[in-house]
Amino acid sequence: MRCVQMDVTVKYFAYYRERVGKDSEKIQLDQGKRISDLIDMLMARYPGIFNEKNLFVARNYRYADRGEALSDGDVVAIMPHVSGG
Numbered sequence: 001m002r003c004v005q006m007d008v009t010v011k012y013f014a015y016y017r018e019r020v021g022k023d024s025e026k027i028q029l030d031q032g033k034r035i036s037d038l039i040d041m042l043m044a045r046y047p048g049i050f051n052e053k054n055l056f057v058a059r060n061y062r063y064a065d066r067g068e069a070l071s072d073g074d075v076v077a078i079m080p081h082v083s084g085g
Contacts (some may be wrong), residue, residue, distance in 0.1 A: 004031040004057060006072035008038065013079040019049045020053065037067040038076060054081045 011024040029038065035057055043050045057064050058077040070076070 005029065005072075006031050006047065006070065008070055008073075009075045010038070010042070011075060011077045012081075013077060015080045016049065016078050017054070019084075020046055031072075033066055033070050034066065034072060035068050035076065039066065042078070050078070055079065056081055 005028045008027050008029055009024055010027055012020050012022065016024055027038070027041070029041075039050065039052060039055075039057070042051070056079045057066065058079070059068055059070070060075055061077075064076075
């Protein structure tokens with residue numbers, strides 16, 4: 001049985017863009033994967049860069065919960081947590 005693949009565009013911002021060394025990349029995932037699966041994959045692909053507690057995720061230009069399912073063609077933005085006054 002063959003798994004259906006989907007393409008997701010990941011956009012990196014600020015610290016993550018600098019550390020990964022690119023603004024964005026296309027990633028193929030199996031259909032049915034969630035944002036948490038994508039984060040786990042990125043943490044394995046780029047060890048020591050992503051701190052799950054200090055990152056925000058947006059899916060299709062709105063903040064997203066890590067449990068949300070991804071769809072083919074989604075755009076996922078990975079941003080560091082920022083604080084200010």
